[in-house]
Amino acid sequence: MAVITFMSDFGTQDHYVAAVKSGIIRVNPALNIIDVSHDIQLFDLSHASFVMKQVYRDFPKGTVHLIAVDSVGRRSDKYLAIKVAEHYFICPDNGLISLITDQQPTIVVDINSLLENKTTFPAKDIMAPAAAKLCSGSNIHEMGKPVEQYIQLIGRQVKATRKEIVGNVVRVDHYGNLITNIRQQEFEKIHELNQQQGFSIRAGREVFGKINQFFYQVDPGDCYLIFNSNGLLQIGINKGNASELLGLRRDAPIFVQFNQ
Numbered sequence: 170m171a172v173i174t175f176m177s178d179f180g181t182q183d184h185y186v187a188a189v190k191s192g193i194i195r196v197n198p199a200l201n202i203i204d205v206s207h208d209i210q211l212f213d214l215s216h217a218s219f220v221m222k223q224v225y226r227d228f229p230k231g232t233v234h235l236i237a238v239d240s241v242g243r244r245s246d247k248y249l250a251i252k253v254a255e256h257y258f259i260c261p262d263n264g265l266i267s268l269i270t271d272q273q274p275t276i277v278v279d280i281n282s283l284l285e286n287k288t289t290f291p292a293k294d295i296m297a298p299a300a301a302k303l304c305s306g307s308n309i310h311e312m313g314k315p316v317e318q319y320i321q322l323i324g325r326q327v328k329a330t331r332k333e334i335v336g337n338v339v340r341v342d343h344y345g346n347l348i349t350n351i352r353q354q355e356f357e358k359i360h361e362l363n364q365q366q367g368f369s370i371r372a373g374r375e376v377f378g379k380i381n382q383f384f385y386q387v388d389p390g391d392c393y394l395i396f397n398s399n400g401l402l403q404i405g406i407n408k409g410n411a412s413e414l415l416g417l418r419r420d421a422p423i424f425v426q427f428n429q
Contacts, residue, residue, distance in 0.1 A: 171197075171304045172228060176205040176221060177237040177292065178212065188290070189237065192297030197305045203228075212239040215419070218268030218324070219340045219348075223399050225269070230255035235300040237292035239263050248295050249319060250280045250303060250312050257309065259300045261291075264322035278313035325350055325420070331362055334425040336402070341419055345410030347372065348403050349423050353396035359427060366428040370394060372404055373415045 173193060179185040186207050193200055205224060210216045217238040225234055233256075240248075240261045247262035253274040258266055266274065280299040281291070288294040299312060327350055328335040336351035360368065370377045380394045380402075387393045389408040392415075397403045402423070405411045412418060 171199070172201050172203060172232045173300050173304050174203045174205050174225070174228060174232060174234045175207075175237075176209060176217065176235070177207045178209040178217070178239065179207050179237065179292075181207055185290075185292070188293045189235075189297045192293040193235075193301045196298050196301035200301060200304055205234075209238050214239060214263060214265055214268060214322070215324070216340070218265055221265075222269045225256055226254075228256070231257070233257040233259060233300045233304040235292075235296055236260040236265055237296060238265065240292050240296070241289070246291065247279050247316070247319070248281045248291055248299070249316065250278050250299055250309050252276045252309055257303055259296050259303070262316075262319050264320040266319075267321040268324050276309055277316040277319055278309060279316050280313040282314040327351060327355065329355060329359065331359060332427055332429065334359065336423045336425075338417060338419050338421045338423065339401075341412045341417075344405065345412040346403055346405040347411050347415070347417055347421070347423075348397065348401055351402040351423060351425060353400040353402070356396075356402065356425065363427045363429065368425060368427045370402075371424040371426070373417050373421065375415055377404075 177186065190202055193202060206220055217236060221236060236258065249260060249262050251258040251266050251274045253270055254272050260266060281295045303309060325337045325339060334351055336349045338347045339350045340348040342348060367378065377394050381387065384393060384407055387407050392406050395403050406414055
């Protein structure tokens with residue numbers, strides 16, 4: 170079954186989400202539209218890229234991901250169709266794709282380069298029809314002019330040596346969990362180099378010396394550290410809000426030090 174995922178910063182109080190979906194089903198009513206989230210913080214590329222990065226690989230190859238975040242407001246707005254890692258992305262030319270994946274796209278085209286009319290609602294009038302046509306079998310090479318230059322951004326990078334890993338909180342989720350960019354694979358590699366000696370993890374004023382496997386291994390109200398289902402170090406509180414209790418927000422530094 171052909172699938173389009175849809176993510177936006179539109180919220181759910183207005184008609185915008187439904188209007189974009191109408192632009193899709195006008196092209197092909199048989200398409201399956203999966204909502205990822207419409208509560209992305211306004212214009213927040215970091216939030217949008219984090220959410221999409223965690224989930225897009227779970228969909229079948231060939232899925233079209235429509236991302237309408239920070240989608241208007243520039244004089245030179247372009248809207249792109251991108252093929253990368255056997256998935257397709259329809260998004261503004263605002264750097265999102267470079268934050269979602271490190272892989273280089275196979276092809277990037279400007280989907281509004283062949284349109285003469287302007288619109289104040291490009292997600293509905295440009296991006297939605299393009300996503301629907303692409304998901305219905307149209308060739309991406311025929312959907313616009315190839316683009317050689319497009320905006321690329323660099324996200325927060327982990328710094329790692331044999332002695333320590335320095336990362337950041339990249340997302341505070343709905344539960345107040347602090348999700349970092351420190352990956353389990355990288356942690357285990359350095360831990361092994363240090364012959365699995367002890368380690369300490371500092372988050373704000375708190376220092377931890379253990380990583381749990383499950384949430385329930387600590388009592389309600391206590392802090393835990395786990396590597397979550399996406400392989401990222403996560404700091405939380407069982408039945409509580411770690412962000413509020415520890416006073417940490419997005420971009421807060423997290424330090425992992427290994428005993429030598």
